[in-house]
Amino acid sequence: MSVAFTELDNLCVNVIRGLSLDGVEKAKSGHAGLPLGAAPMAHVLFTRHLRFNSQDPKWFNRDRFILSAGHGSMLQYSLLHLAGYDVSLDDLKNFRQLNSKTPGHPENTHTPGVEMATGPLGQGVAHSVGFAIAEAYLHTKFPNVDHHTYAICSDGDLMEGVSNEAASLAGHLKLGKLIWLYDDNGITIDGTTALSFTEDVEARFNALGWHTLKIDGMDLAAVDAAITAAKADPRPSLILAKTVIGFGSPKLAGTNKAHSNPFGAEELAITKAALGLPSEPFYVAEDVAEYYASVARQGEEAHAYWQTTVTPELQQIIDGDLGSEWRQALPSIEEKVATRKASETTINAISSFLPTLLGGSADLAESNLTTQKGLGEFSAENHGGKNINFGVREFAMACVVNGITLHGGARAFGGSFLVFSDYARPALRLAALMEIPSIYVFTHDSVGVGEDGPTHEPVEHLTSLRAIPNFNLFRPADANETVAGWKVALESTHTPTLLALSRQALPPLSPTDVRNHPAERGGYVIREASADAKVILVGTGSEVQHCVAAQTVLEAEGIPTRVVSLPSWLLFERQPAEYRASVLPKGVPTVSIEAGSTLAWPRYAHVNLGIDRFGLSAPGDVVMKELGMTADAVVAAAKSAL
Numbered sequence: 001m002s003v004a005f006t007e008l009d010n011l012c013v014n015v016i017r018g019l020s021l022d023g024v025e026k027a028k029s030g031h032a033g034l035p036l037g038a039a040p041m042a043h044v045l046f047t048r049h050l051r052f053n054s055q056d057p058k059w060f061n062r063d064r065f066i067l068s069a070g071h072g073s074m075l076q077y078s079l080l081h082l083a084g085y086d087v088s089l090d091d092l093k094n095f096r097q098l099n100s101k102t103p104g105h106p107e108n109t110h111t112p113g114v115e116m117a118t119g120p121l122g123q124g125v126a127h128s129v130g131f132a133i134a135e136a137y138l139h140t141k142f143p144n145v146d147h148h149t150y151a152i153c154s155d156g157d158l159m160e161g162v163s164n165e166a167a168s169l170a171g172h173l174k175l176g177k178l179i180w181l182y183d184d185n186g187i188t189i190d191g192t193t194a195l196s197f198t199e200d201v202e203a204r205f206n207a208l209g210w211h212t213l214k215i216d217g218m219d220l221a222a223v224d225a226a227i228t229a230a231k232a233d234p235r236p237s238l239i240l241a242k243t244v245i246g247f248g249s250p251k252l253a254g255t256n257k258a259h260s261n262p263f264g265a266e267e268l269a270i271t272k273a274a275l276g277l278p279s280e281p282f283y284v285a286e287d288v289a290e291y292y293a294s295v296a297r298q299g300e301e302a303h304a305y306w307q308t309t310v311t312p313e314l315q316q317i318i319d320g321d322l323g324s325e326w327r328q329a330l331p332s333i334e335e336k337v338a339t340r341k342a343s344e345t346t347i348n349a350i351s352s353f354l355p356t357l358l359g360g361s362a363d364l365a366e367s368n369l370t371t372q373k374g375l376g377e378f379s380a381e382n383h384g385g386k387n388i389n390f391g392v393r394e395f396a397m398a399c400v401v402n403g404i405t406l407h408g409g410a411r412a413f414g415g416s417f418l419v420f421s422d423y424a425r426p427a428l429r430l431a432a433l434m435e436i437p438s439i440y441v442f443t444h445d446s447v448g449v450g451e452d453g454p455t456h457e458p459v460e461h462l463t464s465l466r467a468i469p470n471f472n473l474f475r476p477a478d479a480n481e482t483v484a485g486w487k488v489a490l491e492s493t494h495t496p497t498l499l500a501l502s503r504q505a506l507p508p509l510s511p512t513d514v515r516n517h518p519a520e521r522g523g524y525v526i527r528e529a530s531a532d533a534k535v536i537l538v539g540t541g542s543e544v545q546h547c548v549a550a551q552t553v554l555e556a557e558g559i560p561t562r563v564v565s566l567p568s569w570l571l572f573e574r575q576p577a578e579y580r581a582s583v584l585p586k587g588v589p590t591v592s593i594e595a596g597s598t599l600a601w602p603r604y605a606h607v608n609l610g611i612d613r614f615g616l617s618a619p620g621d622v623v624m625k626e627l628g629m630t631a632d633a634v635v636a637a638a639k640s641a642l
C-alpha cells in the first residue's frame, strides 16, 4: 500500500509549477505549458519511484530519467533543484542564459542529473530504449545492476516516426523496465491534436507489444498506481496520462497559447493565485524543500547500500575501463580485402575481450559484416546476447547505440549502408553534441557499390558528415587503417566515430603496426617522395590506391611525388599545426581524390577530383572508371597542378 498523498504533495506540485513559470518569465522565453500539466506525474515519479543520488548524479544503478519533450526543460531543472542536485535557485534564474547550467533545452554536458540532450522530439524516447537495453544486458551479467528507465514524452514525441521505430523494437525485445509517461494533453504548437494526430495511440502501443495504461495525469494517486503497475509488468509500459497544458492559467490552460512564451506579468499573477502560490518569484515553501531533501537522503542511503554489492569486476565496467587485452588482440591484416571485411576480422578478434561491447546492424549484418560470431543474439528470451538485430530501423538503431553508450558500462555500434546514414543523421549529430563515443559502421561507402545504382551510392555523405562538429568520420584506405579506426573508436571518450567502409577489396598499403598506426593521427604520409615533393596526392579510402599508382607513374617521369592518406579530417585537424604542415605543406601543388563531393576539398588541395553528381547503375569498377576515379586521372590532374 502506498502512502496517501497529502496537501504537501499538492504544494510540491504547485511549487514546481511556480518555478517553471518564473524561469520562463525571467528568461522571456521558454515553455511553461508542459511543466504546468506534467508537474503531477513528475512529482510522483521523483518522490515515490525514481531512485537517484543527487550528491552523486552518476551513481551507476540509478534509475535513468529522460525528459524527451525537452522543451519542458524548466520542469526538469525545477525538479533537479528541489531534489538537491547542483542546480541552485540562481541557476534557475539564469535559465537560457549564456553558459548557464540551465540551457534552453536539457544538455547532459551542462547539467548534473540530465542524462542526455533532448529537444529534437522523438529522440529522447528512442534513446531511452538504448538505456533499457544496456541495463537489461548488464543485468544478466551483474544482477545487482537493476534499475528502471523512465521518460516523459509529449504528443510531438509520439508523432515522430523514430519513437515508433524504437517502441516497436522495445516491445519486440520485452524491455520490461522501460516506462514512458505520455503527457497526453491533446495540444501541440499549431493547435489541438485533432489537426493531425487522431490515431488510437493506446491501441498502437498494444499492437507493438507494450503494456498500456490510460489515466488522469492530474491525479497523483492514479499516476502512482500506474507507475507501480508498469514496474510489475514484463513488457515496456506506456502510461497515457491525460493532462491539461498550462494548468492553472485561466486564460491559457488547455490551449496551444500555453505551449511557449512567458505568460506576462498579469497572467502570471492570476495563475499563481489560482495555484495558491504567493507572488514571490522562485518561491520554494520550506516544507517542500524539506520533503524533497528527505527523498534525496533515501536515495543517498540506497546508493550507499548498493555500493557494498559492487565487485571489482563490475567496478571496472562502471569505470569504462576496457582493459588491455583487446589491444593486444588487434589483428594485423596483410591481404587485399574490403575494409568492411577487415572490420569484421577486427570485431571478431577483440569482441571476446570486450564483454560489454554490443552491436548489430539494421538488417544488413551479412553486408556490413558486424556480427560478433558465437556471442549470442540479444532477444526477448535472452537479454545476454551481444548481437542486436535492429531491424530496418536506422534512426532508432543510432538512437539505441547512443542510449547504450550514454548508459555507461557498455559500448555499442550499429551498422548499415553509408547512403542510409541520412536516415540516422539526427542521432549522429546528437551523439557529437552530447560528446559520447558511439560507433557507427557504415559500409558500401561509395559509388563502388555499383549495380544497385545511385539510390544506394553515397556521394555527398562524406562531406556532409564531416560538417558535423566533433564527429569523427573515419574512411580507411586499407585493412590496417580499418583496424586503427576501430582502435580510435574504442579509445575515444567524447567523440563519436563513423567507420566508412568499402564494399570492394582494397590492396594493403599502410603500415602493419596496428597498435601504433599513423592513421590514428587522421592524416599521414603513406608514400614519401624520392626527393623534395614537387606534387602531393591526397586521398581517402578506396582512392588512396590510385594516388599510390599515380605516384609510381609520376616518379618514373622524374616528378618527386608524395602520397598522403587522410582517413579522418577531424583527427588530423586536432593535430598540432607543425605536424599538419609537415604532412601537407602549403605551397606544394596538391591534388585530392575522393569518390564523393569535392565541396570541402579546396581546404586541402588545389585540384580536386571527386563526384559532384549522382552515381550510376553498373558494376562498381565500371562506375568508378566512368566517374573518373582512376590513377590516370590523378596523373593528369597532378600535371595540371604543376
Ligand SMILES: Cc1ncc(C[n+]2csc(CCOP(=O)(O)OP(=O)(O)O)c2C)c(N)n1
Pocket: 033, 034, 069, 071, 119, 120, 121, 122, 154, 155, 156, 157, 160, 185, 187, 188, 189, 245, 259
Ligand atoms: C523534431 C522536432 N521538430 C519540431 C520541433 C519544434 N517543436 C517543439 S515542441 C513542438 C510540439 C509541441 O507539441 P507537444 O509535443 O505536444 O508539446 P506540448 O505543446 O504539449 O508541450 C514542436 C513542433 C522539435 N522540437 N523537434
Ligand SMILES: [Mg+2]
Pocket: 154, 155, 156, 183, 184, 185, 186, 187, 188
Ligand atoms: Mg502536447
